[in-house]
Amino acid sequence: MADLRVTIAGVEFDNPLIAASGTFGFGREYMEFYPLSTLGGISCKGITLKERAGNPPPRIAETPSGMLNAVGLQNPGVDHFIQEDLPWLKTQGTKVIANIAGNTPEEYCEMAEKLSGTDVDMIELNISCPNVKQGGVQFGTTCAGVSDITAQVRKHCTKPLMVKLSPNVADIAEIAAAAEASGADAISMINTLTGMRIDIHTRRPIIRNNTGGLSGPAILPVAVRMVWQAANRVKIPIVGMGGVSRWEDAVELMLAGASAIQIGTAFFSNPYAPIEILDGVAKYLEQNQFASVTELTGKVQAW
Amino acid sequence: MKYEVKQCRILQKQELAKGIFSFVVDAGALAQKAKPGQFANILVPGKTLRRPISICDMDAQKQTLRFVLEIRGEGTQILAGFEPGQDMDLLAPLGNGFDVGDCNRKALFVGGGIGVPPLLHPAKLFGQHATVALGFRSQEAAILIDDFQQAGCNVLIATDDGSLGHHGLVTEYFGQVQPDVIFACGPMPMLKAVSEFAEQKGIPCQVSLEERMACGIGACLGCACKVYRPTEDGGMSETYGHVCKDGPVFDSRKVIF
Numbered sequence: 244m245a246d247l248r249v250t251i252a253g254v255e256f257d258n259p260l261i262a263a264s265g266t267f268g269f270g271r272e273y274m275e276f277y278p279l280s281t282l283g284g285i286s287c288k289g290i291t292l293k294e295r296a297g298n299p300p301p302r303i304a305e306t307p308s309g310m311l312n313a314v315g316l317q318n319p320g321v322d323h324f325i326q327e328d329l330p331w332l333k334t335q336g337t338k339v340i341a342n343i344a345g346n347t348p349e350e351y352c353e354m355a356e357k358l359s360g361t362d363v364d365m366i367e368l369n370i371s372c373p374n375v376k377q378g379g380v381q382f383g384t385t386c387a388g389v390s391d392i393t394a395q396v397r398k399h400c401t402k403p404l405m406v407k408l409s410p411n412v413a414d415i416a417e418i419a420a421a422a423e424a425s426g427a428d429a430i431s432m433i434n435t436l437t438g439m440r441i442d443i444h445t446r447r448p449i450i451r452n453n454t455g456g457l458s459g460p461a462i463l464p465v466a467v468r469m470v471w472q473a474a475n476r477v478k479i480p481i482v483g484m485g486g487v488s489r490w491e492d493a494v495e496l497m498l499a500g501a502s503a504i505q506i507g508t509a510f511f512s513n514p515y516a517p518i519e520i521l522d523g524v525a526k527y528l529e530q531n532q533f534a535s536v537t538e539l540t541g542k543v544q545a546w
Numbered sequence: 547m548k549y550e551v552k553q554c555r556i557l558q559k560q561e562l563a564k565g566i567f568s569f570v571v572d573a574g575a576l577a578q579k580a581k582p583g584q585f586a587n588i589l590v591p592g593k594t595l596r597r598p599i600s601i602c603d604m605d606a607q608k609q610t611l612r613f614v615l616e617i618r619g620e621g622t623q624i625l626a627g628f629e630p631g632q633d634m635d636l637l638a639p640l641g642n643g644f645d646v647g648d649c650n651r652k653a654l655f656v657g658g659g660i661g662v663p664p665l666l667h668p669a670k671l672f673g674q675h676a677t678v679a680l681g682f683r684s685q686e687a688a689i690l691i692d693d694f695q696q697a698g699c700n701v702l703i704a705t706d707d708g709s710l711g712h713h714g715l716v717t718e719y720f721g722q723v724q725p726d727v728i729f730a731c732g733p734m735p736m737l738k739a740v741s742e743f744a745e746q747k748g749i750p751c752q753v754s755l756e757e758r759m760a761c762g763i764g765a766c767l768g769c770a771c772k773v774y775r776p777t778e779d780g781g782m783s784e785t786y787g788h789v790c791k792d793g794p795v796f797d798s799r800k801v802i803f
Contacts, residue, residue: 265766265767266761266765266766267765268764268765268766268767272761272763272764272765272791273763273765275547275548275549275550275763276547276550276551288767296784296785296786297767297770297786298770299770299772299786300757300758300769300770300771300786301757301758302758302767302768302769302770303595303758303759303760303768303769304758305593305594305595305620305621306594308594309594310594310595310760312760312766312768314766314767314768314770317767317770317786449758459594460594508594508760510761510765511594511595511596511760511761511762511766512589512593512594512595512596513551513589514551514637514763515551
């Protein structure tokens with residue numbers, strides 16, 4: 244059996260599958276299906292300095308091969324996470340990534356400082372939530388913004404720092420390079436693509452926020468392309484995500500340059516998706532005589 | 547496990563009204579675990595999201611669950627095309643369900659349109675103690691009336707066009723009833739009126755809500771609904787609860803309509 248372990252920014256994951264932030268809560272709901280140690284890691288629901296109620300409903304709309312969401316970072320706040328969720332999560336045998344979003348650089352820094360004092364394994368800087376006006380995406384769509392926020396948080400963060408990139412940018416490689424130059428230990432990408440759907444009968448957007456973030460199989464090729472472009476530019480590891488629902492998708496994203504994979508929307512139709520994906524990846528590695536899953540990273544032979 | 551994914555063979559299919567289909571499935575142990583008012587998130591082949599469909603009826607001995615769904619869009623259109631002998635992929639049982647309590651009390655069930663099905667099983671438990679007020683667009687859209695009558699319930703019908711029963715709103719029956727408890731499911735304006743009636747009369751009332759949903763288990767926070775939450779100082783604040791995990795059944799006094 245091939246070795247499925249991967250190391251990202253010094254953190255060793257038992258396998259390369261990580262639950263994507265916002266799709267998996269703090270893990271409790273999916274424990275009904277399998278032990279959380281099935282996953283290499285869990286990126287927790289995005290947390291903010293203070294509790295947030297989130298956006299009014301409807302927050303969800305289906306799209307061709309995907310879905311839009313505009314949940315709006317509903318969460319109980321960083322202190323609640325540290326006290327109530329993190330200690331329990333740390334007993335589950337999986338790596339725990341705290342995903343943080345803020346209104347201001349100071350809020351990001353304060354959260355990074357608080358979390359650096361805990362036993363969380365990694366911090367994921369969410370500068371790409373498209374669904375709240377002040378949810379970090381204002382920092383995430385320009386190189387100067389990404390550099391500034393990454394550098395500031397870096398000073399307050401003693402944990403491995405992963406910056407989650409928005410795909411709603413002109414040149415993803417430039418953005419990835421800006422994060423790397425400013426102190427990011429890793430990059431995760433891609434967050435959702437901003438989208439919109441309209442009910443033609445009521446002539447109203449289906450989502451109350453008007454626009455939402457597109458996820459699901461529809462965005463897989465965008466993720467593959469962006470991971471490939473970023474991987475050609477930066478040396479830090481990339482955690483790839485965007486529409487992975489089958490093991491073939493995970494292999495594809497790793498070939499494009501990802502060192503690990505986050506899955507999200509796939510949980511909704513198939514809670515067992517990570518088990519099936521891991522199984523498929525392991526068989527693929529054996530059939531192709533790879534000793535370790537890490538050998539897949541960046542193995543695409545581009546034309 | 548509280549809930550699970552299970553392939554359930556379709557035993558019966560029936561078109562109850564135009565575009566409204568009833569399915570009875572072999573659910574095995576799920577049928578023993580399910581409570582009235584809970585729902586299943588049903589896989590739609592080729593679609594990204596499952597569709598939440600309430601449990602209409604259950605038979606623990608025969609190990610069956612019954613679902614009634616209306617074609618509302620592409621997803622329900624695909625589900626409506628399922629036939630006996632095929633399997634439905636259910637994520638169930640989900641949500642909290644109705645707190646039925648003492649079934650010798652006088653219960654009022656209020657249902658509107660496709661909100662009627664989840665009331666059938668709990669109304670059966672109350673039998674002749676149940677008054678069931680059902681509202682439909684028209685006679686053509688009326689469903690499940692025989693099922694409620696066979697259970698011994700006192701059934702009152704209202705239609706928007708007067709083609710069956712009272713010409714008007716189901717809430718116009720409320721002057722005639724003095725229930726101990728109310729259970730309701732249907733459009734939000736109807737639920738609001740039912741809740742106001744319950745509040746005025748001081749009758750406990752449970753309402754079953756609907757919202758666009760993704761995970762169905764409380765992880766994604768998609769299916770938000772505005773509710774009151776007690777605060778530390780003994781007051782109430784507004785927050786978003788979630789239909790899938792905190793509901794779909796709520797104490798009507800907690801819902802902000």
